[in-house]
Amino acid sequence: MKSVLIKRFLLACFLIVAASALTFALVAAAPGNVAALIAERAAGPGADAEMIRKIGDELGLYDPLPLRYARWLASAATGDLGVSLRTGKPVAEEFAARIPMTAALLGGGGLIAFLLSLTLGIAGAASNGRLADRVIHGFSLVGASTPNFFVAALLVIVFSVTLGWLPTFGTSGFQSWLLPWATIALFPASVLSRVVRVNLQEAMSRPFATTGFAKGYTRSSVLLREALPNIAIPYLTTFGAQFTLMIIGSIVVETVFALRGVGAFFIDAIRFRDFVGMQSTLLLFIIFFVMTNLLVDIICMLVDPRIRRARSA
Amino acid sequence: MTSQVEPLYAINDLVIDLYAATVSVRAVDGVSLHVMPGETVAIVGESGSGKTVSTLGPLGLLPEGVTVDVRGTAKAGGKDLVGMASARLSQMRGAYFGVIFQDPISALNPMLKVGPQLAEQARRFCGLSHEAARKEAVSLLARSGIPDPEDRYNRYPHEMSGGMLQRAMIALALAARPKVLIADEPTTALDATVQAQILELIRQIQRDNDIGVILITHDIGAVASVADRVVVLYAGQVAEEGSVLDVLTSPVHPYTRGLLASVPDFRAEDRVEAHEIPGLPPNQIKLEPGCRFAERCEHVEPQCRVERPPLRTIAAPGTPHRVACPVVIRREGIAVQ
Ligand SMILES: Nc1ncnc2c1ncn2[C@@H]1O[C@H](COP(=O)(O)OP(=O)(O)O)[C@@H](O)[C@H]1O
C-alpha cells in the first residue's frame, strides 16, 4: 500500500511536469508577442521594433523553448509565477487572493453535487420505476444537457430579478453564494445522480442483494446496507472526474456572477493576452486535476477492502 | 409421521409465472411440497426445472428485473407467504428461513465483513445484546467448521477460500436460528473435496437444531447421503416423490429412471455406462396440455399428449411414494392407493 502511494505520487508529479510543458508550448505558439505588449504599454502604440527586440532579449524570449520552459518551471517551483501583464501585479499575489474564492465555489458546489446526487440517486432507486424515479430521471436529463451560462441566466431571472430573493452577483455573505453554487453543481449533480441510480440498480440484481433480502431486510434497507457500499468505487471515480470539470465551469460561473476567482482571472488573461497569467493559471489547473485524481485514487483504495487489505490476505 | 405435527413449510398447488422483458415463463406449474421438522427433503431435476423458483419464489427471493406472479399457497408458521405484505415477508425471511446459495463468492457482499453480519442477525432476530451477539457469531463460525473464528470474524469475503465462504454462508443462514434451511445447490460451485464436508455440515446442523432442510441439488450422491425424502421436478411439475430409498431404488417415472441412469456411479452394477436422457427439457414459454416429458419419453402414448398425468400414490408402507405417470403404473402393474 505504501509503495503504491509513493508510485502514484511520483506519477502525479511527472504528469504535472509533462502536461505543463505541453501547455507551455501551446501558449508559446499562440499568436501575440509579450515583448510587443510590454512595449506598447510603456510607449503607447508607437513602440518601435528596436524597443520590442530589446525587451524580448531582456526577458529571454528568443531563447530555445525547452530552456524557457525550464527557467519558468524553476521559478514557478519557488513560488515566483511572474508578473501579470494585465494587472501588473505578481501572479502569486493574484492567486493568493483568488484561490479562496474559487475554492469556496468548488467546495460548496462539490458538496451540493455530492449530497444532491446521492439523495436523488437513492430516491430514484428506492422508487424503482415509479413516479419519483421518472421525475428524477427527467431532472437529471435536463440538468446534464443545459449549458451553465443558461442555467445561471435562468436562476438570476427567477430568484434575483423576478422574486428578488437573492443577489445577482458579488460575495456579500452566504446568500450570494447560493446561485453560483446551484449553477456549478447542476451538471455534476445530474450526471452523478444517474451514476448512483444505474449502479444501485445493477447492485440490486447481484446475488449478494438476494442474500440481503434473505437476511430479512426490506428493499430500502438492502439498498442502503448492501447495494450502496458497492457503488462507492464507480461513484467516487465519477465524482472525481466531475469535480475536476467544475474548474472549467468556474470560468463561466465566476464571470457571470462577478466572482473574483481563478476562473475569472483565466478568462481575463486570455482576453488581454496576458501570457504570464494564462501560463500560471493553466499550471494551477493541471495541479488541481492531477491532485484531485490522486486523492480520488487514494480514497478508492481506502474504501475498497479488496485493495486496502490486499496484503493481509 | 404423526398427523398432529404440522409441516414447517408447505407449498400447495403453486403456480409461478415469470415475466421478463420479452418472454413470460410458467416456471412452476402446480407444485406441492413440504418439509417437516427434523426432515431433509431433496429437490432434484435438471437445470431450469423450477427448483429455485418454486422454493425461493414464495419468499420473494428471486432476482430483481423479473415480474413474478405467484398463485397457490406457501404456508410457514401458520401463515401464507403468498400475498403477504412485503414488510412482514421480510421479517419471515429473516426469522423463519435460512438460505444458502450456490456460489458463496457472489452471494456474500464484498464490502461487508463476514462476522458482524452474523452478529447483526443474532441481535435482530434472537434479541441478543451487542456483546452476546458477537460471541454467538464467533461460536457459529466455529460450529460451522471455520478454524480461528475470532480472526475470521473480522475478515472480508475476498480474504477467505470458497469452501470457508460457504461455511460462513451456512453460519449466516443459521444466525437467526431459523426453522427452515433452504440450501440451493450449496456444493455445485465448490471443489469436489469440499463438497462432502459441506454436505456433512448441513446434515450435522440439521440434527443438532432439529430444523427442516430443503436441499436443492442435482447431485444424486448427495440425495442418497443426506436426504430423507426426495421430490423430482420436471419442467415446473412434480414427476415423482417419495422416500429416498423408494425413489432411488425403485423409481417409476421414466424421467426419474433416466435421471438416475445418467448418474455414472450410481447403482454401478446395473448400469455399465451412463445414459443421457435424449432430447432437451421443453420450452416452458409455450404451455402444452399433456405430460411435459412426453417429447423425450420412450413409453409415450397418445393420451400423454392430451391430459396432464395426475400424481398417483403407489401402495406401499411408510412415506407416500407418488408418481405422475399412469402409463408405467399400468404397464408394470404397480398397485396404487
Ligand atoms: N431471472 C429469471 N428471468 C427469466 N426467467 C427465469 C429467471 N429465473 C428463472 N427463470 C426461468 O424459470 C424456470 C425455472 O428456473 P429455476 O427455478 O431457476 O430452475 P432450477 O433452479 O431448477 O435450475 C426456468 O425456465 C428459467 O428459465
Ligand SMILES: [Mg+2]
Ligand atoms: Mg436453481
